[in-house]
Amino acid sequence: MNSVLQQLFMMPAFRKGILECPKATDDSLKLLQFMKTIFTNLKNNKGEAYNASQLCKLITDFDGQHLSPYEQRDADEFFNLLVDRLEDDLRVVNCQNLIKDTFGGTFSNEFVCKECGNISSVKEEFIALNLQIHNKKSVTESLSAFVTSEQLTGNNAYHCDRCSRKVEAEKFISLGILPNVLIIALKRFEYSIQMKYSQSLTLVV
Amino acid sequence: MRKKLNDYFEFPLELNLEQYSQKSIRKRQVLEKLRTGTIESELTGEERALLKLRIPQDYYVYKLCGVIIHKGTANYGHYVSIAVDRESGSQWYEFNDSFVEHFSLDQLPAEAFGRADKSNNAYMLVYERTTFFEMPAVRKVLEELKTEDDGVRASEKFEELKVDYGKFFDVRAAEEVEKELSNEDERNRQLKVVINANLIDLINTICKNCKYSKQDDYKLVKSLNLQRVPFSSEITEHKEYVRQLEKLQFAGIYLLTVVLRITLKSQYFELLRPLRAAAQQDTGFSVWLLETFAHPYILQEFFVDCPNSKSRFVVASLLHAAFLNVYEHEKERIKKYSTNYLKFLAKLQSKTSIKPFEFPNETATAKKALFIEQPKQGLPYCIVFVYNLFTLMPRVLESTFAVPQYFFLLSTICKKRPLITNFLLENKLFGCLVEILQETIGESVVEVTKKNFIIPSKEPSLGFQSVMAEKSKASHDFNTSSLRAKCYRFIVELFFLVLPN
Numbered sequence: 001m002n003s004v005l006q007q008l009f010m011m012p013a014f015r016k017g018i019l020e021c022p023k024a025t026d027d028s029l030k031l032l033q034f035m036k037t038i039f040t041n042l043k044n045n046k047g048e049a050y051n052a053s054q055l056c057k058l059i060t061d062f063d064g065q066h067l068s069p070y071e072q073r074d075a076d077e078f079f080n081l082l083v084d085r086l087e088d089d090l091r092v093v094n095c096q097n098l099i100k101d102t103f104g105g106t107f108s109n110e111f112v113c114k115e116c117g118n119i120s121s122v123k124e125e126f127i128a129l130n131l132q133i134h135n136k137k138s139v140t141e142s143l144s145a146f147v148t149s150e151q152l153t154g155n156n157a158y159h160c161d162r163c164s165r166k167v168e169a170e171k172f173i174s175l176g177i178l179p180n181v182l183i184i185a186l187k188r189f190e191y192s193i194q195m196k197y198s199q200s201l202t203l204v205v
Numbered sequence: 206m207r208k209k210l211n212d213y214f215e216f217p218l219e220l221n222l223e224q225y226s227q228k229s230i231r232k233r234q235v236l237e238k239l240r241t242g243t244i245e246s247e248l249t250g251e252e253r254a255l256l257k258l259r260i261p262q263d264y265y266v267y268k269l270c271g272v273i274i275h276k277g278t279a280n281y282g283h284y285v286s287i288a289v290d291r292e293s294g295s296q297w298y299e300f301n302d303s304f305v306e307h308f309s310l311d312q313l314p315a316e317a318f319g320r321a322d323k324s325n326n327a328y329m330l331v332y333e334r335t336t337f338f339e340m341p342a343v344r345k346v347l348e349e350l351k352t353e354d355d356g357v358r359a360s361e362k363f364e365e366l367k368v369d370y371g372k373f374f375d376v377r378a379a380e381e382v383e384k385e386l387s388n389e390d391e392r393n394r395q396l397k398v399v400i401n402a403n404l405i406d407l408i409n410t411i412c413k414n415c416k417y418s419k420q421d422d423y424k425l426v427k428s429l430n431l432q433r434v435p436f437s438s439e440i441t442e443h444k445e446y447v448r449q450l451e452k453l454q455f456a457g458i459y460l461l462t463v464v465l466r467i468t469l470k471s472q473y474f475e476l477l478r479p480l481r482a483a484a485q486q487d488t489g490f491s492v493w494l495l496e497t498f499a500h501p502y503i504l505q506e507f508f509v510d511c512p513n514s515k516s517r518f519v520v521a522s523l524l525h526a527a528f529l530n531v532y533e534h535e536k537e538r539i540k541k542y543s544t545n546y547l548k549f550l551a552k553l554q555s556k557t558s559i560k561p562f563e564f565p566n567e568t569a570t571a572k573k574a575l576f577i578e579q580p581k582q583g584l585p586y587c588i589v590f591v592y593n594l595f596t597l598m599p600r601v602l603e604s605t606f607a608v609p610q611y612f613f614l615l616s617t618i619c620k621k622r623p624l625i626t627n628f629l630l631e632n633k634l635f636g637c638l639v640e641i642l643q644e645t646i647g648e649s650v651v652e653v654t655k656k657n658f659i660i661p662s663k664e665p666s667l668g669f670q671s672v673m674a675e676k677s678k679a680s681h682d683f684n685t686s687s688l689r690a691k692c693y694r695f696i697v698e699l700f701f702l703v704l705p706n
Contacts, residue, residue: 002284007288010289010290010291011270012291012373012411016375019377037382040386076329077354095222138214138215139217146225172230175222177278180334180338181331182333183330184329184331185330188211188275190209
């Protein structure tokens with residue numbers, strides 16, 4: 001958690017955005033106030049005069065539970081949660097675009113129909129790019145893999161709106177809007193189901 | 206099963222995203238179309254726009270600004286942050302919990318790129334453009350590209366959307382936070398001055414060096430204006446005794462107004478011991494205590510409404526000791542007042558002015574309270590104290606902080622002191638206890654609140670700065686059964702003290 005907050009503090013644009021957004025009329029925007037206090041502390045060289053449990057109480061995860069300071073949490077998971085909850089507070093004081101304007105970008109999913117040539121694109125928002133590291137040696141390699149095209153045929157055939165039926169199509173993913181601050185999360189953690197299966201197999205025998 | 210991949214994965218200090226961007230890829234496709242035979246007039250409006258679109262390189266070029274490094278395994282790990290100070294542009298730092306160190310980029314591959322046999326590697330990367338763009342405007346510009354003109358216009362517009370990065374270094378601080386921090390600083394500074402081990406030691410020593418004699422100095426004490434500190438400058442006789450009394454007063458005021466208001470642990474009892482001994486043995490000190498706490502608002506501030514149980518205990522302890530001492534001196538006088546008390550009270554009400562009394566934090570019950578000034582020769586301090594203490598009962602039940610200590614104090618005062626219990630009975634103050642037991646809280650308790658407080662006419666030397674912000678929030682509803690049970694137990698005990706008489 002410290003690492004994420006430290007990185008956020010070190011971004012002048014984000015820091016300025018948080019410190020300068022107006023105060024709520026009542027005391028209800030606790031997470032925002034917390035961020036302001038931390039940033040002010042850090043700015044005045046007061047160091048980390050906060051404790052993790054304070055922050056945990058201010059953030060609920062997607063199940064609605066408060067974070068536990070004892071639980072290991074992935075930095076990128078925490079980043080997503082923090083930013084999501086912060087946006088709620090920011091909305092109240094009309095600063096809701098801070099997150100989107102700083103970190104927000106889009107993917108562009110484009111489908112090119114092989115029959116009629118119609119291109120339809122779907123945009124998806126992101127605040128961080130998740131890149132595969134499996135079998136990749138660098139960011140550029142991973143990005144290239146991300147942006148390659150995919151053939152949609154057979155079972156994966158695409159439904160073209162103009163042709164009104166399933167057709168062969170080519171799918172391109174690319175980066176649409178590029179944010180001012182690009183956060184890249186590397187997929188270093190994997191859930192391996194394989195091990196589970198192999199265990200149960202030996203039991204059967 | 207969660208697994209961590211420690212594989213080697215490198216990332217550049219500078220990253221150009223042009224080849225991955227949708228506009229760029231589409232543009233390349235269009236150029237390819239033209240190259241492979243498509244004529245320009247066959248192109249769609251969108252394709253024509255793309256050909257005309259020129260996006261500055263600044264939009265695509267990013268610099269590495271921060272890395273979050275993970276050290277350890279999938280389940281047990283530690284994060285470390287490295288980041289560059291954007292203002293200098295080149296000084297990198299490593300942040301490891303509360304430690305900050307310079308970081309050299311030479312170490313980056315070793316620390317962050319990873320290797321199958323190493324557990325530390327980069328987990329999150331932070332890249333920033335060297336020139337920022339106004340993103341809402343950029344989104345608009347890139348959306349509406351349907352004609353050739355759109356493309357031209359967009360290219361022109363793009364240059365205007367650059368933002369000077371320097372302006373981000375000029376931050377108008379969050380005023381309210383800065384203020385709070387400087388207030389906190391100020392408070393901490395004050396605390397350091399005021400809660401000082403040396404000071405407490407000094408006060409401790411002073412108290413321990415006090416000598417108490419068995420003389421009956423009650424009359425002397427009554428002649429002094431104890432609420433005015435210092436008072437020794439006016440005294441010509443008994444200077445030594447009076448100066449000692451002032452020292453004890455100072456220690457008492459320090460304990461009550463400073464130590465008890467700040468939650469400290471061991472310092473409480475250091476000072477309590479010698480001061481309790483003083484209250485038990487020194488008439489002047491115990492009279493001063495009782496006289497001060499005879500003021501209902503002092504009782505309320507320091508005892509009834511105090512949210513800290515240790516503080517309440519200390520206060521109750523001191524008052525108990527003081528009461529015992531003063532009682533011994535006042536027994537005879539109390540007898541005189543007890544028997545004729547009701548008549549006396551009636552006389553008092555008709556003669557003296559009754560003014561409305563305002564508690565520092567007014568409640569509905571307190572608003573109804575009136576007070577009577579003491580007659581010139583003064584009622585016994587014990588009586589005034591017990592009377593006002595009892596009359597605060599509705600307030601106690603309302604804020605519920607002090608319930609145990611309050612009833613404990615009442616019962617220890619009443620124990621084996623028929624004079625006191627008779628006084629309370631004669632004044633019909635016990636009626637409300639019955640009401641509470643019968644759970645008709647409100648009727649007789651309201652009656653009690655209609656009783657007048659007796660205010661010693663002098664301004665108390667303690668004063669009452671309301672530093673305890675929590676007291677305005679009542680802690681529990683009286684109707685929680687455990688609280689009620691506690692009350693009932695105390696009340697029944699009180700009854701048993703009274704009945705045999």
